[in-house]
Amino acid sequence: MAQKKTPRKSIDREIRMLHGALVDLVGIMNQPQRDAAMVREAGINLDSTLFSLLVGIDRLGPVGVMELADRTGRDYTTVSRQVSKLQAQDLIVRRPSQADARVNEAVTTDKGRQMVAAIDVARNRIVTDMLTDWSDEDVQRLALLMRRLADSALVWTR
Numbered sequence: 001m002a003q004k005k006t007p008r009k010s011i012d013r014e015i016r017m018l019h020g021a022l023v024d025l026v027g028i029m030n031q032p033q034r035d036a037a038m039v040r041e042a043g044i045n046l047d048s049t050l051f052s053l054l055v056g057i058d059r060l061g062p063v064g065v066m067e068l069a070d071r072t073g074r075d076y077t078t079v080s081r082q083v084s085k086l087q088a089q090d091l092i093v094r095r096p097s098q099a100d101a102r103v104n105e106a107v108t109t110d111k112g113r114q115m116v117a118a119i120d121v122a123r124n125r126i127v128t129d130m131l132t133d134w135s136d137e138d139v140q141r142l143a144l145l146m147r148r149l150a151d152s153a154l155v156w157t158r
Contacts, residue, residue: 042122044115046091051119053082054108057092058116062105064097091115 028034036048046054056068069079083106086092091112097103108116131139 038119038122038126041126042115042118044118046089046115047085050082050086053079054086054091054112055116055119057083057086057106058108058113061092061107062095062097063107064103064105066103068106086112 032048035051039046039048039051052072053068056072057063060068060071065080065083066076068083069076072079083092083094086106087094089111090109092106092108094104094106097105134142
């Protein structure tokens, strides 16, 4: 027989606070000037409008343009044009998907991975500065809980 879950106290206030924090963070992350600042900090030559797509392709790749557009909340045709710009700079390649040859997927090249590595170093410097007054335990806990939340959200959306 299945065991019943113990009723949880209302967490409406915490959910509202979490949602507010996520809205704030997504808003900050979506500001074009933040991407431009990250590109400057990384010391790379990349149009800041292409920054998040390059990182997304590196993290998700191989990834189809439609999925990339869905994940970034951008129009497919816009993302397709921007992916073409990344390809023209030899930062990514497009190839037919192994799962469905009708789908072209994007994957970073060695040059693209080097650029993403420079971005990661810059991000680490920026976030380390942001968390300077946090304990190591708080940072570890935040990282684990954010990953757990993201994993739960991914399961929920399937």
